[in-house]
Amino acid sequence: MVTAAVSSHTQPASFGVDSEVGAxxxxxxxxxxxxxxxxxxxxxxxxxxxxxxxxxxxxxxxxxxxxxxxxxxxxxxxxxxLLVEAIAHSGAARIQGIASAVHVGRLGARLAEELSRHLRGLPAPELGRILTAGITFDELPDIAVSAGGSLVRQMYTGAEFAIEPLxxxxxxxxxxxxxxxxxxxxxxxxxxxxxxxxxxxxxxxxxxxxxxxxxxxxxxxxxxxxxxxxxxxxxxxxxxxxxxxxxxxxxxxxxxxxxxxxxxxxxxxxxxxxxxxxxxxxxxxxxxxxxxxxxxxxxxxxxxxxxxxxxxxxxxxxxxxxxxxxxxxxxxxxxxxxxxxxxxxxxxxxxxxxxxxxxxxxxxxxxxxxxxxxxxxxxxxxxxxxxxxxxxxxxxxxxxxxxxxxxxxxxxxx
CATH class of the missing domain: 3.75.10.10 (L-arginine/glycine Amidinotransferase; Chain A)
Structure with missing residues (x-):
């Protein structure tokens, strides 16, 4: 994989764009x-x-x-x-990324809470991968869901997305x-x-x-x-x-x-x-x-x-x-x-x-x-x-x- 030489310690460059054709x-x-x-x-x-x-x-x-x-x-x-580096650098970035990806309206409150908890504990590269590539119901980890399991988890087919890819x-x-x-x-x-x-x-x-x-x-x-x-x-x-x-x-x-x-x-x-x-x-x-x-x-x-x-x-x-x-x-x-x-x-x-x-x-x-x-x-x-x-x-x-x-x-x- 080709990667950019970007370090979380790199000093900010001067960014700005005033045309479509400037160098x-x-x-x-x-x-x-x-x-x-x-x-x-x-x-x-x-x-x-x-x-x-x-x-x-x-x-x-x-x-x-x-x-x-x-x-x-x-x-x-x-x-x-940049996404992985931001997540590794900032707990707020991690929370923001998870909040944008885990939707209570799709997963239900219990499954959404358990999945969010699981994602908060992942290494930055793995979380970055899920935030961009998504995760299917088949790929969900064996996270605990209270009181007899999640209806959402049981009714969705395994190949459907709990978090959609981008x-x-x-x-x-x-x-x-x-x-x-x-x-x-x-x-x-x-x-x-x-x-x-x-x-x-x-x-x-x-x-x-x-x-x-x-x-x-x-x-x-x-x-x-x-x-x-x-x-x-x-x-x-x-x-x-x-x-x-x-x-x-x-x-x-x-x-x-x-x-x-x-x-x-x-x-x-x-x-x-x-x-x-x-x-x-x-x-x-x-x-x-x-x-x-x-x-x-x-x-x-x-x-x-x-x-x-x-x-x-x-x-x-x-x-x-x-x-x-x-x-x-x-x-x-x-x-x-x-x-x-x-x-x-x-x-x-x-x-x-x-x-x-x-x-x-x-x-x-x-x-x-x-x-x-x-x-x-x-x-x-x-x-x-x-x-x-x-x-x-x-x-x-x-x-x-x-x-x-x-x-x-x-x-x-x-």
Missing amino acids: LRAVMVHRPGPELDRLTPANAAGFLFAGVPDPARARDEHDAFTAALRDRGVEVLLLGD PNLLYSRDSSFWVRERFAISSLARRARVREASLVDLIYAHHPRFMGARRAYESRVAPVEGGDVLLLAPGVVAVGVGERTTPAGAEALAESLLTDGLAHTVLAIPIERPGAFMHLGTMCTMVDVDAMVVHPAIRDGMSAFTIRSDDNGGVVASGARPFADAASDAMGIAGLRLIDPEIASATTSPGTWDDSSNTLAISPGVVVSYRHNADTNRRLVDAGVEIIEIDGAALDVGHGGPRCMSCPLARDPL
Whole structure:
């Protein structure tokens, strides 16, 4: 297993992100673990996967991905390592992780109490594994349950989950994101993913590496997912509004960012084809300071509502305009270059999920892209963009590209 050199005694680094393309210095990713082995043809759709990926191949592909980042000088922090280190460092982290995983409504009060007691006594690596990979009723230890046993324990079949796995941890962009020097914990819309945010919250709150890091956007009143948030330029944040981030969530995020001075403009972008585009990041990603790869199925109709502070200390949203015009004005550039990915994605049925629009910039004009998007990669090269190709046939089964798999922690300012 490839591990990140992260010690619980490491002094906090300077974290902060003000764009999608500034030179990437540190990133948090999740190497696929035993949670991916939990997927079956019967449960994959419930966990939001298009099928069952080959876990060994997914791990090999992810190792190659992180190796490519390290080769370019990026510090790679593995979420699984950070989780275990936080639990080992802090009793409060242990309690928080267990509380988020053990649900009385599913297990009943007696079984939940006994399971929580058992988990509190586990070594940090074993507890970290259960919090990410889950545990079935068959795998429950022989813990005592008072007064004749637990009805829940007896009625659930052994292969059902007492604690569900989190295979979507692979897509670490969704559960948190950074805006300038602050981090935001997402409010995830799908039940299969809700607990991911609590684990990432645990890491930021209790791992010494993030000591002193400040939060942005603490509201959880409506869903906002990190995959819908793009930092177009310093002070300019785009938020996709669709099946994962709601209008109320986008408005609450905008109010928070504007009030805290983390942005001067927020663009709310309707995602007009729910199901075809899960997040804004599956529609488009920045590849240079003035260039974006945009799926041709939505390029011409893409619009944006502009949200700014008003004179009374509140915020106001203007009417929708063509996205490229609204973005260029907010970014203070003459024009935003829009590059089409491969045409096949637009002419086949929605959900081809090759993630040709989902690239990760590691510096201006240098991006990581899946090798299977050969036509898109050629188009980007023709536009002057350097491509670092990685294999991703197994990684892409869960509907996510290189950007989806990455939560940038530090980028050089533009």
